[in-house]
Every structure is written in structure tokens, then in C-alpha cells.
Amino acid sequence: MTVLAQAAEVTRRYGNVLALDRVSLDIRAGELVGLLGPNGAGKSTLINLFVGLRRPTSGTVTLFGGSPQDPAMRRRIGVTPQETGLPEALRVGEVVDFVSAHFPEHAGKHELLARFGLSDLVKRQIGGLSGGQRRRLAVALAFAGDPELVFLDEPTTGLDVEARRSLWDGITSFHEQGGTVLVTSHYIEEIEALARRVIVVGHGRVLADDTMESVRDIVGVRRVSFTAADLRDWDALPGVLGAERAAGGRVSLVTTDPDRLVVELVTGGTPFSGLEVRQTTLEEAFLAITSKEAAHV
């Protein structure tokens, strides 16, 4: 399949902040890719590199095989950044015309507005839109230039459930007609509703790049913590993916099978106290997995 956008060993620093750390990934024609990660993971930085707003500190980024700084390549993409400032005095229809005028091909204005549930607002001034309506318009504008590839940075922020669904429908219909999308989110539910391929980022690194099903399995892990003076062979316990030992003998094991793990702890006769089982955050789950080799218990 044709690669539309590619990051190869990309590092991006802001002063001494390492926002991206040797990230490599391809976005292929026809994919709807979810980029999932917590605040500060590097999602927006990656989008900014792909759309040519920033350059990598090292490594290479290509767009349609060329440079993301090349206007000829940028005309083939659409973008909704995390925040947009639209002119308050312009009407919705005028903003769509204005943005469309920058591109050789246009999506039909009325079809575009209908796709994002904005048809009734075509004559409304931006200043008179609600926050959710503004956000939907900002997302619709990414599609105004009939793009091949669209980057959406947290498109549903601030939307209620119904508006979110209608936005997902708009994105999905573009994808079903052959369009390619990279969409970021903090929420696995959002990515799950949209994407089959999920890239999980944390601390500037790609922690997983897999199908939604595989990522879901990993997210099902639990953290089992307890205090034990002596625990050997922790990695032979059921489903253990990673482990940490804190001061005071507190042990935390990340496992896919907390029930069996606890049973084995008890039947194995290791003295322990202060047992706690809880859900992990997505980032914790992936960091535990990636740091398994480095774990010392």
C-alpha cells in the first residue's frame, strides 16, 4: 500500500524537553489511524511535523514522498489543530469559501456542512456559534480542500455525546470514500469508535503500533501491589508483564490475570501484606511492558 506520510527515526526537542524520541511510523493510503496518548506524550508535535509546521531535530519526515514544507504536498492534506481561532465576524459559509479558495479542488460547501451537521448554520456568524459548533466547523474545514490525508488533533474536545457521534460519522464517511486519516485522542473509547490501527505514544516514544484488538487486550491489565520482604521469580507468576519494587518492600506487578496471580501468591506461601488490585492507566500498562527487561525485583 502507498505510504502517504512517514516518520523515520524522528527526534524533536524543545530546548531540553524531549518531545519525540526516535519515532518511526508510516501512514498508508486508506488507513484510519488512531494516535493515542496522555497529555504531553508528543501527539501534537508529531502532527506538526507531518504538516510541515515544525521540523525534526533529527530524523526525516516525508509527506507524499516529498517535504512537508512543500506547498504542493501540503495542498493534498487537511488539518484541524487542537486549537483554532476563526474570525468572529465571518459567517460559516464564508469561512468555508475562504478556506476552500486555498485549494485547487473543493469539497462541495453544502455537502461538507451537511456531513458535519452544520447546514442550518451556513449564514450564522462565527461569533454566534456555540463552542461545540465551532469545533465541528474547525473539523469540517480540514475536509474543505478535498484532501487525500487528514490530520485531526483531538477533534472532539468539548463536544457532547451527540455532537461527538456526528463528528465520528463525518470522519468515517470520508474514510469510507477512500480518505486517509490520522486522529489523536486521550481516550481509547474514541479511538476504538474510529480506528482499526492504534499507535500508542508515551513520553515521546511509540509504545505500541497494533490493531485495536491487541491494544485492548493490553489495556485490560491490572496492577497488583503488596508488601513482601522476599519475592523471587516474580515473572513466573501468572500473566506478569512488568514489575517494580519501591522502598519499604512494596512490590507492584502488572498482570493480565490478577485473580490467578493472587491465588498463586497465597498458595505459594510467600508472606505478604497490604494487597491492592487496581486498573492501570493506558500509559502505565504500556510502560510496564516496555520496561519489563529493565525491571528488578
Ligand SMILES: Nc1ncnc2c1ncn2[C@@H]1O[C@H](COP(=O)(O)OP(=O)(O)OP(=O)(O)O)[C@@H](O)[C@H]1O
Ligand atoms: N513550543 C514548545 N516549547 C516547549 N515545549 C514544548 C512545545 N511544544 C510542546 N512542548 C513539550 O513537548 C512535549 C510534547 O508536547 P505535545 O503537545 O506534542 O504533546 P501532546 O501529546 O499533543 O499533549 P496534549 O495531549 O496535552 O495535547 C510536552 O512536554 C510539551 O510540554
